[in-house]
Amino acid sequence: MGILNDYRCAGCGATGERWTESPAPSSLTCQFCGAEAKRLLAAARLGGLAPKPTASSPAPKPSMCSRYPMVPGLCHMSEDAGRMWVAKYKGDDRAIDRESERQESMAKEKPFVLEDAISHHHHHEPAAPQAQSTA
Numbered sequence: 001m002g003i004l005n006d007y008r009c010a011g012c013g014a015t016g017e018r019w020t021e022s023p024a025p026s027s028l029t030c031q032f033c034g035a036e037a038k039r040l041l042a043a044a045r046l047g048g049l050a051p052k053p054t055a056s057s058p059a060p061k062p063s064m065c066s067r068y069p070m071v072p073g074l075c076h077m078s079e080d081a082g083r084m085w086v087a088k089y090k091g092d093d094r095a096i097d098r099e100s101e102r103q104e105s106m107a108k109e110k111p112f113v114l115e116d117a118i119s120h121h122h123h124h125e126p127a128a129p130q131a132q133s134t135a
Contacts, residue, residue, distance in 0.1 A: 011035025080106075 002019040009015075009030035014037070018028060030037040064082040065074035071089045074082045080103065087095035106112075 006040040007037040008040055009033060009035055009037040015040070 003022050003024060004017050005020050005024045007016060007018055007028055007030075009032065011030060012033040012035065014030060014032045016031075018031075020028070024039055027036050027038050029035075063075070064077070064079060064086065065071075068074060068086050068089070071086055074085060077085060080099075084096065084099045084103070087099055103112075
């Protein structure tokens with residue numbers, strides 16, 4: 001039976017999981033570029049349990065793609081770009097106007113770059129179902 005290990009390629013920087021025999025080899029061939037991918041060591045459960053949230057720490061907000069799974073592409077957009085996309089999906093003209101004004105004022109301070117619109121820095125956690133608007 002194999003075990004799951006993490007490897008990072010020295011050539012292209014790709015990181016991924018691979019099933020290997022036990023004991024796991026210290027390196028494998030990268031499946032993307034063919035360079036050497038070294039095994040990453042993970043310290044599983046060495047830190048104990050995560051601390052319990054305190055009253056002052058708010059619960060993390062679910063990601064846009066968890067809150068609006070019916071809107072395609074949200075997982076790869078920044079929160080700013082996602083707000084506009086959701087407003088357009090809902091047909092909420094006032095929200096579109098507000099977001100346009102906000103983004104235009106931000107663009108005056110600092111021009112946008114591609115990284116301002118594209119991101120994926122969150123974990124997918126199920127969100128509570130939302131009632132559909134009939135308006």
